[in-house]
Amino acid sequence: MHLRIKYGKTREGKFLSHLDLMRAWERAFRRGAIPLAFSQGFNPHPKISFGSALAVGVTSSGEYMDVELKKFREIKEIKATLENYLPLGLKIYDIVEIDPATPSLMSKINRAKYQVQGKLIEDFSATQGEEIAHQLLAEENIIVQSYSKKGFKDKNIRPGIFALSIEVDEINKSVLVEFIVQTGSQGNIRPEEVMQALHGLGLPVSIDLMDFHREGLYIDEAGHLFSPLS
Amino acid sequence: MRKYIEENILPKVEKPLRYLGDEWNVVKKPWADVRLRTVFAFPDIYEVGMSHLGLSIIYNVVNEEPDFLMERVFAPWVDMEEQLKIHNLPLFSLESYKPLYEFDVIGFTLQYEMSFSNILNMLALGKVPLKSEERDDNHPLVIAGGPCAYNPEPLSDFIDAFILGEGEEVTIEVFRVIAKNKEQGNFSREKTLRELAQIKGIYIPKFYDVEYFPDGKIKSITPNVPYASAKISKRFMKNLDEAYFPTKPIVPYLEVVHDRAMLEVLRGCTRGCRFCQAGMLYRPVRERSPEVLKEQAEELLKNTGHNELSLTSLSTSDYTCVEPLIKELLDKYENEGVGISLPSLRVDSFSMGLAQQVQRVRKSSLTFAPEAGTQRLRDVINKGVTEENLMKVARHAFENGWSQIKLYFMIGLPTETNEDLDGIADLAYKVLNLGDEIRKDNGARGPQPKVTISVAGFVPKAHTPFQWEPQVNLEKLKEKQQYLGSKIRNRRITYNYHEAKLSFVEAIFAKGDRRLGKALYRAWEKGCKFDGWSQHFKYETWLEAIRETGLDPEWYAYRTLNYEDILPWEHIDIGVKKQFLSKEHQKALEIATTGDCRFKHCTVCGICQDFDVALDLKGGK
Numbered sequence: 001m002h003l004r005i006k007y008g009k010t011r012e013g014k015f016l017s018h019l020d021l022m023r024a025w026e027r028a029f030r031r032g033a034i035p036l037a038f039s040q041g042f043n044p045h046p047k048i049s050f051g052s053a054l055a056v057g058v059t060s061s062g063e064y065m066d067v068e069l070k071k072f073r074e075i076k077e078i079k080a081t082l083e084n085y086l087p088l089g090l091k092i093y094d095i096v097e098i099d100p101a102t103p104s105l106m107s108k109i110n111r112a113k114y115q116v117q118g119k120l121i122e123d124f125s126a127t128q129g130e131e132i133a134h135q136l137l138a139e140e141n142i143i144v145q146s147y148s149k150k151g152f153k154d155k156n157i158r159p160g161i162f163a164l165s166i167e168v169d170e171i172n173k174s175v176l177v178e179f180i181v182q183t184g185s186q187g188n189i190r191p192e193e194v195m196q197a198l199h200g201l202g203l204p205v206s207i208d209l210m211d212f213h214r215e216g217l218y219i220d221e222a223g224h225l226f227s228p229l230s
Numbered sequence: 231m232r233k234y235i236e237e238n239i240l241p242k243v244e245k246p247l248r249y250l251g252d253e254w255n256v257v258k259k260p261w262a263d264v265r266l267r268t269v270f271a272f273p274d275i276y277e278v279g280m281s282h283l284g285l286s287i288i289y290n291v292v293n294e295e296p297d298f299l300m301e302r303v304f305a306p307w308v309d310m311e312e313q314l315k316i317h318n319l320p321l322f323s324l325e326s327y328k329p330l331y332e333f334d335v336i337g338f339t340l341q342y343e344m345s346f347s348n349i350l351n352m353l354a355l356g357k358v359p360l361k362s363e364e365r366d367d368n369h370p371l372v373i374a375g376g377p378c379a380y381n382p383e384p385l386s387d388f389i390d391a392f393i394l395g396e397g398e399e400v401t402i403e404v405f406r407v408i409a410k411n412k413e414q415g416n417f418s419r420e421k422t423l424r425e426l427a428q429i430k431g432i433y434i435p436k437f438y439d440v441e442y443f444p445d446g447k448i449k450s451i452t453p454n455v456p457y458a459s460a461k462i463s464k465r466f467m468k469n470l471d472e473a474y475f476p477t478k479p480i481v482p483y484l485e486v487v488h489d490r491a492m493l494e495v496l497r498g499c500t501r502g503c504r505f506c507q508a509g510m511l512y513r514p515v516r517e518r519s520p521e522v523l524k525e526q527a528e529e530l531l532k533n534t535g536h537n538e539l540s541l542t543s544l545s546t547s548d549y550t551c552v553e554p555l556i557k558e559l560l561d562k563y564e565n566e567g568v569g570i571s572l573p574s575l576r577v578d579s580f581s582m583g584l585a586q587q588v589q590r591v592r593k594s595s596l597t598f599a600p601e602a603g604t605q606r607l608r609d610v611i612n613k614g615v616t617e618e619n620l621m622k623v624a625r626h627a628f629e630n631g632w633s634q635i636k637l638y639f640m641i642g643l644p645t646e647t648n649e650d651l652d653g654i655a656d657l658a659y660k661v662l663n664l665g666d667e668i669r670k671d672n673g674a675r676g677p678q679p680k681v682t683i684s685v686a687g688f689v690p691k692a693h694t695p696f697q698w699e700p701q702v703n704l705e706k707l708k709e710k711q712q713y714l715g716s717k718i719r720n721r722r723i724t725y726n727y728h729e730a731k732l733s734f735v736e737a738i739f740a741k742g743d744r745r746l747g748k749a750l751y752r753a754w755e756k757g758c759k760f761d762g763w764s765q766h767f768k769y770e771t772w773l774e775a776i777r778e779t780g781l782d783p784e785w786y787a788y789r790t791l792n793y794e795d796i797l798p799w800e801h802i803d804i805g806v807k808k809q810f811l812s813k814e815h816q817k818a819l820e821i822a823t824t825g826d827c828r829f830k831h832c833t834v835c836g837i838c839q840d841f842d843v844a845l846d847l848k849g850g851k
Contacts, residue, residue, distance in 0.1 A: 011236075015246040020483045027254070027481060027535030030566070038567045046567065057241055085535070087483065088252045208241065 001069040002102070003078070006094040006229055008061040009054060013089020018053040024087055025065070032081035037068040051105035051217050051228065052112065052183050055190070061091075062113075062216025064105050064228045066098065096229055105228055111162065111218040112183040114191040118210030120173045124203075129166035129175060132201045137164060144193045144200075157181075157197060160189035162220075166203070175205060180225075183217065231319070232327040239313045247484040248276035249310065251302070251324025254481040255533065257289070258325045259299040266409040268292065268335040269301045269323050273348035274762070276304045280480065281488035283542060284339060284376065284397070290476035291398050298405050301325035301333075305348045305760070306355065314355060321355035330356025333370045334412060335405065338389070340378030343739040344732065344761040346385060349374075350754040353388070360751065362390050362436060367417050371408060375401075379433075380464070380511055381692035381799040384739050386435030387747035390423060394431045394802060395464030396497070396512075398474045403429050427458045431465035434458065438801065440744055446785060448743065448796040463803040464511070468843050470497060470518045477529035481536070490538035490571065491530040493523055495552070499544035500827050500835075500845075501576070503601070504612045504818050505640065507691040508544055510806050513837040515828060516846040520551045520558070527559055531568060539563070540571045547572065547579040548828070550849025556587045577619040585626045596627050599638035602646075603653025610645050610818045614826070617657065624661045628668040633677045635661055641710045642688040642702035642733075644818065651710060655717035658683050662723060682724040685714065687733035691740050692799045693806065695814035698791040701737040703784075704730055731769040735761070737787040738776065743798035746786070748779040805843075807836035 009016065016024065026046050029036050038044040047068035054060050079095050086092070136142065139158055146155035160182035167176045177198065181189035191214075195207045218225040240246035261267055270289055272279030279285055285302070292300035301323035306314065314321060320329035330336055336358065338349050350360050353372065359365045362372070374385065375393035382392045393400055404426060411422040427434045437458035441449040453460060467473040475494065482489070498515040499508065527539055539559065546552060556570055563570075570588060577598045600620055602608045608615060627635055639654050658681050665679025687707050690699045702710070707730040718725045739746060753775035760766035776783045791797070793812045810833070817824060827833050828847060838844050 012250075012252050015240065015250065016483055019485065020247065023485070023489075024483060026537065030535035030537065031254075031532065033532075036567070044567045056246075087254045087481075089483075209237075 001072045002098045002100045003067045003069065003075075004096050004098045004102070004105075004229060005065050005067060005092060006227075007063050007065065008091045008093060009059055009063065010089055010091055011059055013087075014057055014059045016089060017056050018050070021054075021090075022048065022050070024090060028082055028085045028087070028090075029067075031085040034073060034078055034081055035070040037070045049104060049106065051109045052188075054214060055212075058191070058212040058214055060214040061093070062214060064109070064217060066102075066105055068100075094229060106185065108219045109217045109228060110182065110184045110186055111180055111220045111225060113180045113215040113218065114178070114194075115213045115215050116177045116191060116195055116210050117213070118175060118205050118207075120168070120175055120204050121206055122204035124168060124173075124175070126168040126170060129168040129203075132198060132203055133164050133166040135201055136197060137161070142197045144196050146190075146193060155193070157189050157193050160187055161194065164194070166198070175203070177203075178215075180218075231322065234317075235319070235322075235327065239310075239317060239319075242313055243309045244307060245276075245484060247482075248304065248307065249324065250483075251327075253483055254535075255478050256325060256480055257293040257299070259293070261299070261326065261328075264299045265297045265413060266334050266405050267299055267301075267328075267332070268337060268405065269303050269330065269333045271330075271336050271338045271349075271352055272302070272304045273338060273345040273352060274305050274341075274760075275307055276482075277484060277486040279304045280482050280484075280486040282339070282341070283492050283494060286476050286479040286492070287474065288337070288397055288401055289480075290478065291474045292401060292405065294474075295402060295405075297409060298402075301328070303330060303352065303356070305345075305352055308760070308766070311351075311355065320357045321352055331358050331370065335408060336370045336372050337401075338372070338374040338376075340374050340376040340382075340385070342762060343378055343384075343736050344767075346378075346739065346750055347754050347758040347761055349385070350388065350750065351759045354754075360754075361387050363387075365390070365419070367419050371419065371422070373404065377507065377511060380507075380802055380804060381740065381742070382433060382435065382802070383440075383744040383798045384742040384746040384750060386744045387751065390419070390434065390436075391426050392433040392435070393465070394433055394462055396466050396473075398467060400429065400431045400465045404432065424455070424457055427455070430463060433462045433802065435744065448798060448800070451796065451798075451801045461801055461803045463841070464805060466805075466841070466843055467497070467516070469846070470494075470516045471522045475526055477526055478533045479530070481534045488540065488573075489536075490540045491527075491534050491536040492540050492542050493527055493530065494518065494543060495523060495541050495546055495549045495555070496543045499548070500833075501545065501548075501614060502612050502814070502824050502826060502833070503614075504610070504695040504814055505601075505643065505688060505691070507694050510693050510811070511804055512544065513804075513806060513835060514843060514845045515548075516843075517549060517551070517848045519848050520555045523555060524558065527563075531563065537567055538569045538571055540573055542573055545576050545579075547575045547581075547584060550847045553581070553583050553587065556584065560587055577615050577623045580623045580626070585623075585630045596632050596634070597636040597638065598623065600657060601638065601640050602643060603639065603650045603655070603657060606821060607643060607646060607650045607653070609821050609823050611640075611643060612814070612818065612823050614823060617660075620657065621660065621664060624664055625668065628665045628679060631676075633665070633669075634680045634682070635665070636682045636684065637661070639683060639685045640688045641685055641714065641727075642707050644688075644696060644699045646702075646710075648713060651714045652717060654683065654685070654714060658718065658723050659720070662720065678722060680722045680724070682726065683718075685711070685725070685727040687728055687730055689733050689737045689740055692797070693802075693804050693811070695811045695818060697741065697797065697811065698793065698795075698815060700790050701734065701787045703788055704734050707733065729764055729767065732761070732764075732767055734783070734787055735769070735772050738783050741798070742786055745779075745781060746776075749776040749781055752776075752779055805835075805837035805841045807840070810835045
């Protein structure tokens with residue numbers, strides 16, 4: 001039986017690395033006695049595959065994983081069991097049974113939607129926020145310093161940004177930035193890179209104190225966004 | 231406090247999950263619901279502490295009591311310490327984020343001498359006065375247990391009460407006394423300590439006076455109050471089947487050093503290796519029944535979701551029921567992808583049958599400890615293992631698909647010569663050559679065999695037959711390390727050795743007396759912490775600290791003791807008699823071996839004669 005699970009990482013779980021997350025899921029299945037299927041070979045691994053890894057420190061309400069079970073179980077029962085045995089920090093939204101031939105999450109997911117929220121450290125109006133959003137989208141190239149194992153290098157993130165809006169709450173002096181970016185095998189835009197660009201354009205925030213949330217992962221087909229569950 | 235730390239501090243430290251405390255099976259009790267609030271303090275990082283079975287046992291046995299709560303605190307890594315200081319926050323417990331100074335009791339575990347500086351650092355960060363005499367009736371009681379409590383003297387300035395021996399029962403007894411005193415109002419440390427001194431296994435250092443001769447040796451150790459007994463005997467569990475065992479241990483989010491479910495198959499080891507402290511401290515051997523273990527395994531796996539079950543003990547292949555137990559466990563769990571691991575194996579009891587069982591699910595690495603390179607020296611240390619034993623298990627291992635074997639050795643052992651070091655290199659080559667031969671016979675398929683030898687410097691420990699022996703001096707130890715290195719010239723033999731300077735400081739404290747407390751305090755003041763972590767170990771600072779307090783580091787580590795000398799741990803009774811240890815020491819020098827009482831006659835070490843306990847083997851003698 002093949003399952004696709006939509007799940008989220010809450011505030012309590014945001015410091016779990018991808019490896020921690022994989023262990024946490026395997027253990028929850030085991031505690032719940034849901035019969036995972038295992039790979040053959042020297043070191044058997046449960047057949048669980050994930051969509052796109054989420055950075056440490058980011059919460060999410062739209063992550064996906066595919067799981068293969070050895071035996072059939074009712075979806076409702078699986079969901080209820082997992083909810084009982086998941087540690088704090090992980091949350092299940094939906095489970096569907098999928099055709100074993102369904103293409104992998106990894107091969108299909110290519111968009112991620114983020115919401116980044118935080119305090120404004122200087123006076124800033126809603127109009128100014130809209131202007132910066134327009135300004136960013138009007139550029140053809142936006143070069144940021146991207147950090148990788150080899151060190152810092154220049155990266156043009158503009159082709160990977162598909163939508164962006166800035167909502168300023170003037171009363172509470174806070175801002176919510178929402179954007180859709182490229183993710184997956186075709187290239188990956190990190191949310192802090194987008195924030196770095198906005199900061200460069202004059203958005204008065206301190207990026208490392210903001211809350212980063214991934215609202216969801218999507219599949220873009222000819223300009224339309226689809227959920228991996230559909 | 232928790233919200234503030236989560237938002238402002240955790241994003242800035244390397245591994246925030248070390249400080250979060252929301253793990254599966256964590257126990258969080260409301261503070262108002264209990265009579266006594268305690269915290270288990272592990273003086274190393276989370277990943278090390280959470281791999282420790284003792285923590286799991288004590289944490290759970292205490293929390294099973296509705297009247298008490300026990301939380302956890304680990305040594306914060308240096309980045310976290312820096313953040314705490316920047317934000318002016320005290321070190322806090324993981325469960326409730328309460329500062330250490332708010333607890334009634336702080337209990338440290340003493341696993342290793344080189345974690346002592348972390349104890350001081352944790353108390354300081356937790357805003358608790360370091361010295362026992364500086365703490366008043368409003369401060370927490372600071373207690374400690376674990377193997378290093380058997381020579382507690384270097385810590386006697388800082389610890390109010392030591393618990394000697396196995397802690398399942400005595401910890402609860404201690405907490406009951408403290409809770410009662412807390413409830414009576416006008417809590418008095420003095421009165422509480424007086425009552426604690428009357429519990430068997432409790433050592434309160436301030437109730438003892440130590441006098442010295444002009445040459446620095448100890449003249450006497452005597453109680454200075456009528457209610458402190460001249461000798462303090464260790465506590466032990468008579469029957470392991472009836473002892474508490476935690477089957478709902480905490481499951482860390484973070485990958486810890488031993489990331490698996492732990493099943494304790496036996497306690498104690500009577501092989502009688504003469505350097506080994508654990509082998510003397512935890513006598514006699516007491517096994518758990520296979521029936522009890524199978525039930526515990528079932529519950530452990532169900533409650534944790536671990537995919538690996540480790541059969542732990544000082545020497546698991548010596549468990550009299552090990553083969554049938556492993557077979558049954560694997561028959562039951564291998565389809566669920568659960569592996570079994572055996573962390574401590576002896577070459578003379580590891581069989582073909584075991585090798586084949588263990589590799590059914592998942593191959594863990596194989597480690598054996600011949601400890602010395604020649605039969606002569608192995609007889610001196612009473613290791614009781616032969617080259618033939620080693621070659622036989624190496625053959626089993628290579629034939630069963632293992633390609634890597636790890637071997638542990640010690641250098642600087644009493645009577646050691648270069649010939650013994652040559653022997654270490656020879657053994658490594660012989661094992662490697664055997665692996666090559668077997669691989670050739672199998673058509674040269676698979677990875678090439680590899681051998682790792684890990685070589686530790688010998689540190690004489692209290693309560694062992696070698697307690698009277700000096701440590702080899704630092705220069706000599708380094709020479710030995712280099713000599714051995716020069717004998718190993720094969721890229722498929724990896725040679726690891728321990729930092730000799732660390733072994734030297736370890737030796738000072740392992741056999742140290744209470745005068746060293748000042749040196750420890752001074753070292754902490756000068757910034758010593760995480761000494762077991764090579765990047766933080768400050769050798770020069772340690773030596774300065776010891777010398778500044780008027781003590782001679784070399785006197786502590788390099789001095790040969792006489793049988794008549796009063797030892798700093800003379801008042802601590804582990805059940806094994808001093809006469810047994812001195813006889814064993816003499817036999818070592820005569821290259822005479824002593825058998826294991828499990829397989830041969832009783833060695834009259836004293837434990838079963840003087841203490842109400844007996845050898846307990848479930849598979850028969």
